[in-house]
Amino acid sequence: MSLPAFIAAILTLGCASAAYADTSGERDWHYRDGETAENWSAVNPRYGLCDRGTMQSPVDLSAVATRGTTRFAAAYGPAPAKLTVGPGKMKAEVDQGMGLIHGGRLFPLRQVHFHTPAEHKIHGKLYPLAAHFVHATDDGELTVLGVTFEAGAENPALQTILDAVTAGADSVELDLAQLAPRDQAVYRYMGSLTTPPCSEGVNWFVAATVLTASKEQIAAMTDRLGTSNRSLQPLNGRLVLAPEN
Numbered sequence: 001m002s003l004p005a006f007i008a009a010i011l012t013l014g015c016a017s018a019a020y021a022d023t024s025g026e027r028d029w030h031y032r033d034g035e036t037a038e039n040w041s042a043v044n045p046r047y048g049l050c051d052r053g054t055m056q057s058p059v060d061l062s063a064v065a066t067r068g069t070t071r072f073a074a075a076y077g078p079a080p081a082k083l084t085v086g087p088g089k090m091k092a093e094v095d096q097g098m099g100l101i102h103g104g105r106l107f108p109l110r111q112v113h114f115h116t117p118a119e120h121k122i123h124g125k126l127y128p129l130a131a132h133f134v135h136a137t138d139d140g141e142l143t144v145l146g147v148t149f150e151a152g153a154e155n156p157a158l159q160t161i162l163d164a165v166t167a168g169a170d171s172v173e174l175d176l177a178q179l180a181p182r183d184q185a186v187y188r189y190m191g192s193l194t195t196p197p198c199s200e201g202v203n204w205f206v207a208a209t210v211l212t213a214s215k216e217q218i219a220a221m222t223d224r225l226g227t228s229n230r231s232l233q234p235l236n237g238r239l240v241l242a243p244e245n
């Protein structure tokens with residue numbers, strides 16, 4: 001193909017992948033303190049949805065409207081993962097056919113990344129660490145499972161990642177089942193990516209069960225990631241489904 005066509009094709013691919021992952025090298029946006037509005041559209045007009053969208057994430061999940069049977073069905077297991085570490089970013093990409101089933105459809109798992117502190121609040125509480133399991137269909141429909149961590153027993157998968165990052169490895173053999181709770185009760189609502197371009201239409205599942213990581217693991221993740229949580233966004237009348245309990 002001609003050079004302009006080739007460049008156009010690359011740009012299109014870049015946009016498609018940016019729909020669920022910030023794969024671009026340099027970020028032109030930054031986190032603030034996790035409370036002050038980030039105002040990302042001032043940095044780049046392409047991020048207009050971040051400031052003007054009405055279905056943004058994260059939210060405080062204590063504003064519960066309805067209780068019901070809200071469980072996720074997913075199969076995660078051991079898989080090789082490609083590690084990417086950068087400012088405010090720690091991501092493990094997988095391509096092993098694992099996924100989450102929602103509405104009778106399979107959403108393939110693409111990557112797991114982390115935030116310190118966690119982004120969604122559960123019952124008004126902000127936890128120190130969250131993992132986001134990002135799933136996307138080939139046509140770009142997104143489902144994210146958020147798993148929250150508090151200080152307690154060490155998490156083996158997290159240690160595998162931290163050891164690999166410390167060793168400078170760019171790939172790792174990871175048992176993803178160790179990063180998700182066995183109890184699959186979740187909060188559910190419709191939201192957005194929590195990073196630019198803040199695309200909406202994301203099916204959010206946040207596990208009700210909080211997992212543990214050791215104090216040392218949480219400190220190491222916080223050290224690597226810094227403040228990497230977006231400020232809470234207004235619900236704007238959206239329905240949050242909470243698990244029965």
Ligand SMILES: [Zn+2]
Nearest residue numbers: 113115132194
């Ligand atoms: Zn995330």
